[in-house]
Amino acid sequence: MGRAISNKNVLEARFEVAEFDGAWLRSFGRPELRGSWIVYGGSGSGKTTFLLMLAKYLTRFGRVAYDSLEQGLSLSLQRAWDRVDMAEAGTGIILLNKEGIKELRARLKKKNSPDIIVIDSLHYLRRFYDADYQSFCEEFPEKLFIWVSHEKAGQPKGAMAQNVRYDSDIKIRVEGYKAFVTTRYEVPERQEGGADFVIWEQGAREYWANMNK
Numbered sequence: 001m002g003r004a005i006s007n008k009n010v011l012e013a014r015f016e017v018a019e020f021d022g023a024w025l026r027s028f029g030r031p032e033l034r035g036s037w038i039v040y041g042g043s044g045s046g047k048t049t050f051l052l053m054l055a056k057y058l059t060r061f062g063r064v065a066y067d068s069l070e071q072g073l074s075l076s077l078q079r080a081w082d083r084v085d086m087a088e089a090g091t092g093i094i095l096l097n098k099e100g101i102k103e104l105r106a107r108l109k110k111k112n113s114p115d116i117i118v119i120d121s122l123h124y125l126r127r128f129y130d131a132d133y134q135s136f137c138e139e140f141p142e143k144l145f146i147w148v149s150h151e152k153a154g155q156p157k158g159a160m161a162q163n164v165r166y167d168s169d170i171k172i173r174v175e176g177y178k179a180f181v182t183t184r185y186e187v188p189e190r191q192e193g194g195a196d197f198v199i200w201e202q203g204a205r206e207y208w209a210n211m212n213k
Contacts, residue, residue: 017185018061029185029193031170033061033116033144036137038165040149040156041174046199048077048120050172050179051148052084053199055118059092062115062144067096067104069124101128101136108140121148122161130163137167174199176207 005013017030039054041047055064071077073095086093094114096104107113119125137145147168149161154173156165165171171182179197186193198204 023195023197024057025192026195027179027181027183027193027197028170029183029187031183031185033058034142035144036164036168037144037146037170037172038149038156038161038168039146039172039174039179040151040161040165042151045174046177046179046203047148047174048080049083050174050197050199051118051120051146052080052086054146055093055116056084056086056089058116058144059089063112064089064093064116064118065096065107065114066093066118066120067099068120069098069100070121072098098124101125101132105136105139108143114143116144116146118146119148121150122156122164123150123158128160130160133160133164133167176211177203178208 015032018033020028020030039047039051052066055066058064068077077095081095096107099107104117104119108117122128147161147164149156149158149164151157151173156162169184173180177198177200179199181194181197183193188194
């Protein structure tokens with residue numbers, strides 16, 4: 001149930017943020033690791049590599065679960081996992097092999113459950129609608145959910161993914177081995193947040209050089 005908060009208490013409120021550094025800080029700022037983020041892009045854009053790079057980085061701040069609904073444990077995912085040297089993350093990350101919302105909800109109710117959950121992708125969740133999304137997020141307010149979506153005409157594909165985009169604190173569109181980040185944690189005067197994140201230097205350079213011809 002909602003309640004009124006005084007002007008003074010709003011100004012004096014303190015929030016726990018993740019102390020990102022380097023390129024992550026320039027792109028994401030210092031975010032809260034709770035609520036929703038969304039990552040979307042077309043096939044072959046570098047999206048899976050970026051998601052795994054992000055998941056690996058986030059193991060510095062909490063336990064991560066990567067729910068691969070689309071590929072599951074497969075050779076292509078294993079190769080992507082190896083490409084980002086995920087072994088360095090050790091026990092900080094687990095792969096969930098096509099785990100649906102019912103099973104995921106049961107997992108997250110357990111003690112010492114993951115803090116950060118990547119759901120790849122929204123389009124493989126069966127009978128999961130806007131009301132289900134809202135109730136699911138409200139049930140786990142201290143968790144961070146990173147929702148993955150296919151893309152259509154430069155936007156997340158489908159009404160459900162669009163609604164998640166509106167709700168997300170960080171929105172990331174991947175194209176040509178770059179991640180274009182829109183973040184509510186941007187502080188321009190400190191150059192924190194909003195910078196493009198390069199996933200693969202050579203691939204990005206070649207892609208965008210061809211695009212700009």
